[in-house]
Amino acid sequence: xxxxxxxxxxxxxxxxxxxxxxxxxxxxxxxxxxxxxxxxxxxxxxxxxxxxxxxxxxxxxxxxxxxxxxxxxxxxxxxxxxxxxxxxxxxxxxxxxxxxxxxxxxxxxxxxxxxxxxxxxxxxxxxxxxxxxxxxxxxxxxxxxxxxxxxxxxxxxxxxxxxxxxxxxxxxxxxxxxxxxxxxxxxxxxxxxxxxxxxxxxxxxxxxxxxxxxxxxxxxxxxxxxxxxxxxxxxxxxxxxxxxxxxxxxxxxxxxxxxxxxxxxxxxxxxxxxxxxxxxxxxxxxxxxxxxxxxxxxxxxxxxxxxxxxxxxxxxxxx
Amino acid sequence: xxxxxxxxxxxxxxxxxxxxxxxxxxxxxxxxxxxxxxxxxxxxxxxxxxxxxxxxxxxxxxxxxxxxxxxxxxxxxxxxxxxxxxxxxxxxxxxxxxxxxxxxxxxxxxxxxxxxxxxxxxxxxxxxxxxxxxxxxxxxxxxxxxxxxxxxxxxxxxxxxxxxxxxxxxxxxxxxxxxxxxxxxxxxxxxxxxxxxxxxxxxxxxxxxxxxxxxxxxxxxxxxxxxxxxxxxxxxxxxxxxxxxxxxxxxxxxxxxxxxxxxxxxxxxxxxxxxxxxxxxxxxxxxxxxxxxxxxxxxxxxxxxxxxxxxxxx
Numbered sequence: 001x002x003x004x005x006x007x008x009x010x011x012x013x014x015x016x017x018x019x020x021x022x023x024x025x026x027x028x029x030x031x032x033x034x035x036x037x038x039x040x041x042x043x044x045x046x047x048x049x050x051x052x053x054x055x056x057x058x059x060x061x062x063x064x065x066x067x068x069x070x071x072x073x074x075x076x077x078x079x080x081x082x083x084x085x086x087x088x089x090x091x092x093x094x095x096x097x098x099x100x101x102x103x104x105x106x107x108x109x110x111x112x113x114x115x116x117x118x119x120x121x122x123x124x125x126x127x128x129x130x131x132x133x134x135x136x137x138x139x140x141x142x143x144x145x146x147x148x149x150x151x152x153x154x155x156x157x158x159x160x161x162x163x164x165x166x167x168x169x170x171x172x173x174x175x176x177x178x179x180x181x182x183x184x185x186x187x188x189x190x191x192x193x194x195x196x197x198x199x200x201x202x203x204x205x206x207x208x209x210x211x212x213x214x215x216x217x218x219x220x221x222x223x224x225x226x227x228x229x230x231x232x233x234x235x236x237x238x239x240x241x242x243x244x245x246x247x248x249x250x251x252x253x254x255x256x257x258x259x260x261x262x263x264x265x266x267x268x269x270x271x272x273x274x275x276x277x278x279x280x281x282x283x284x285x286x287x288x289x290x291x292x293x294x295x296x297x298x299x300x301x302x303x304x305x306x307x308x309x310x311x312x313x314x315x316x317x318x319x
Numbered sequence: 320x321x322x323x324x325x326x327x328x329x330x331x332x333x334x335x336x337x338x339x340x341x342x343x344x345x346x347x348x349x350x351x352x353x354x355x356x357x358x359x360x361x362x363x364x365x366x367x368x369x370x371x372x373x374x375x376x377x378x379x380x381x382x383x384x385x386x387x388x389x390x391x392x393x394x395x396x397x398x399x400x401x402x403x404x405x406x407x408x409x410x411x412x413x414x415x416x417x418x419x420x421x422x423x424x425x426x427x428x429x430x431x432x433x434x435x436x437x438x439x440x441x442x443x444x445x446x447x448x449x450x451x452x453x454x455x456x457x458x459x460x461x462x463x464x465x466x467x468x469x470x471x472x473x474x475x476x477x478x479x480x481x482x483x484x485x486x487x488x489x490x491x492x493x494x495x496x497x498x499x500x501x502x503x504x505x506x507x508x509x510x511x512x513x514x515x516x517x518x519x520x521x522x523x524x525x526x527x528x529x530x531x532x533x534x535x536x537x538x539x540x541x542x543x544x545x546x547x548x549x550x551x552x553x554x555x556x557x558x559x560x561x562x563x564x565x566x567x568x569x570x571x572x573x574x575x576x577x578x579x580x581x582x583x584x585x586x587x588x589x590x591x592x593x594x595x596x597x598x599x600x601x602x603x604x605x606x607x608x609x610x611x612x613x614x615x616x617x618x619x620x621x622x623x624x625x626x627x628x629x630x631x632x633x
Contacts, residue, residue: 068440121621122575124387124440128562129618136610143607249448252441262441294455294554301448305431308445312437 015259018274022281029285036288047166049280050173051235052250053273055228056258057180058221059251060272064184065217066197066264067116067123071108072225072251074134076244079105079226081138084147084239094151102226108134109222110215117214131248138241146240149233158234169231176224180269193217198265246297253304254279259311337571337587344594351601358476365481366474366548367597370395372487372589373541374560375567376494377534379585382568384510384523384530385577386432386439390447391538391564394421395557397454398542403463403552410466418539424450425535429528439531447561454554463552473547483544487586490540494582502529511578566617567592569624592616 026045030037055072062069083101086092092100108130115126149155158168184190196203196213203210228247233239257275260267279300286296354360374391381388398417405413428446432439475482497503508516509526516523538560545556571588573580592613599612 115618119622119625121618121625125565125569125575125617125621128565129614129621132562132610132614132617136608136612136614139607139610249444252444256441262438292456292459294452294459296452298449298452298456301445301452304448305442305445308437308441309431309435312435 015268015271015274018257018259018271018278022274022278025278025281025285029281029288033288043166045281045284046277047170048284049276050169051228051231052247052254052280053173053276054176054231055225055247056251056254056272056276057176057269058224059255060258060260060267060269061180061184061193061217062123062221063252063255063260063262064197064264064267065193065214066200067214067217068252068262069112069127069218069221070124070248071112071127071131071134072221073244073246073248074131074138075105075108075222075225076229076232076247077239077242078108078134078138078141079229080233080239080243081141081147081241083230084149084233085141088147088150094154098230101230102223104137105222105226105229106219109219112222113215113218116218117211135241142239142241144241146238148238151234155234155237158231169235172227172231176227177269177273184269189213189216194265194267196264250279250300253300256304256311257307261311262308337584337591340570341587341590341594344591344598348594348598348601351598358479361479362474362476362481362483364594364597365484365487366544368589368593369483369487370541370544370548371560371563371567371593372586373490373537373544374564375571375585375589375592376490376582377537377541378564378568379571379573379580379582380506380530380533380537381439382510382573382575383506383577383580384527385513385575386527386530387443387565387575388428388531388534388538389440389443389561390424390428390450391534391541392558392561393447393451393454394424394535394538395542395545395560396554397421397424397450397557398539399546399549399556400454400458400463400552400554402469402543402546403465404457406466406469407464411468413466414469414543417543418536421535421539421542422532425532426528428535429531432531433524433527439527451554451558458552458554461551461553461556465546465550465552469543469547470550473544483547486540486544490537491582491586497533498582502526506530507578509577513577562617563589563592563613566613566620569617569620572624574624 026037026042035041055076059069059072079101081101082104083097086100087094087097112123112127112130115121115130116123161167163171184194192203192208192213195206195208196210200210203213225244225247229244232243236243254275255267255272256262257278258268258271258273260271282299282303283296286299291299349356355364374395377391377394378388398421401417401420402413405416409416424446428439428442431437431442471482473483473486498507505516505521505526506529508519508521509523513523516526538557541560542557546552549556567588568580568585569575569588570591571580571584571586573584595616596609596612599608600606604612
């Protein structure tokens, strides 16, 4: 009995640890750096974390279902590039251009889903291939040149505080969070993808359509990446090749930091939210201390590795 | 018995299947562009294929133990950076230094995969961030200075056969020795059937660690060849090799279920991949399409391998 209660504690610990780490880091930095510990700056970090948090929502679903999606970064770039290109070169109305960007990403999500679910290509390799192809398509669409976004009302909505005093990124993130948390914890679909992640064979024997489940997971991941891509063009004011690249690894890092098992089967988006917050805070602190991009990547990698080791050794008793 | 009676069959079974498409694409390339048979053409082709072949071999060693290495590209980057920043002071010693640094990172990944039992894919995703990040910290912009001896070593072509090709042959000879030693047996056994390997007293952990160290060493040799070709240190130049190494491994006939695959196959896989891209260029395909072409080649190779494996198992 004691062992069981210990296991439960350790499992819930997985989702609490990143929040505690986040608040602890925040506290330390606030005490050490003048001007950091304000409500405004806290809100800024939370809003900025939304960009990562939304991609990581899709990544959470994919990883819980036993897969991995390396193509999210390339899909972010692709959706951003398609939206700006159709809006300002083909003079499409901005909402229609956004729709075009989302549709382009869904195509790649469907391809990923077919490859992994139906042809049964290992997800890592499948999404590595679509990553390369999506980058190629982005290059074709733009010819390599960056494009500006000329839609002031959209940009204002994304960046400036609006409803409830928060900006469009955070508004979107809250909506996405509510939907994804509800999807995973309270619907049969959520139960099924957890089932799929812990035992793909049993899922088939239980009579579930694992192909359809996998297809939906990858389409959702692509769609959520595209949402980040669209928000990102509002945030930066333009689109350029490689703008989403860093999100592929960061989103996986956020999911792992949030306590979701990289082997699939168990996880929660609530943990991922904390992972995204923590990663964004770390990046912000490193920038503050003038650590270069390469140094930031190295630190992110080291933290990711340490947390993986910590979680794996902490839950060893489950095996 | 049957094999002894049929030497032809024995020969055929020794030559990986991947050599047939490799020979075909090479012939097509020669027909389209006979210049590659000139001395310079051979050297250029070797300089293009050899680092790729070494990277594919690096991936194949790890695939043999049923794992994956996502840090190959990062190791190539770090190697060019280490060589690019230390040849001035250390001269010849900078090459073994770069290999030792790479080997230590391989050991690090291998230890975590083997003893903490985290899937190699994610461990090497994390270590690739650390390695690639370090490379960028040491050398934020491409540059540094590479001593001429590296160029002579890699780029030279004293008698017809390019030096880079000799490096590849030397590496393959070393692998032949390792494969027939206890270590090689352990690697094949650990990937093919980890449970019976464990039951027969082989250490699966040691095989995995050895595979990651070997992979990092091979990737660093690839980095040295890249360095001799470009004559600079560049912290991002190696990144495409991670994807290409996986594509080449699949094309070379290795199985992701472990235990199946050869280094000859790996070289053939690299040849198919590299030459196919050459052909597409020669046919006038804009460089804009290169990414798309590589992705589609990878997908086609994986689909074929997945479908044939499935038929085999039914």
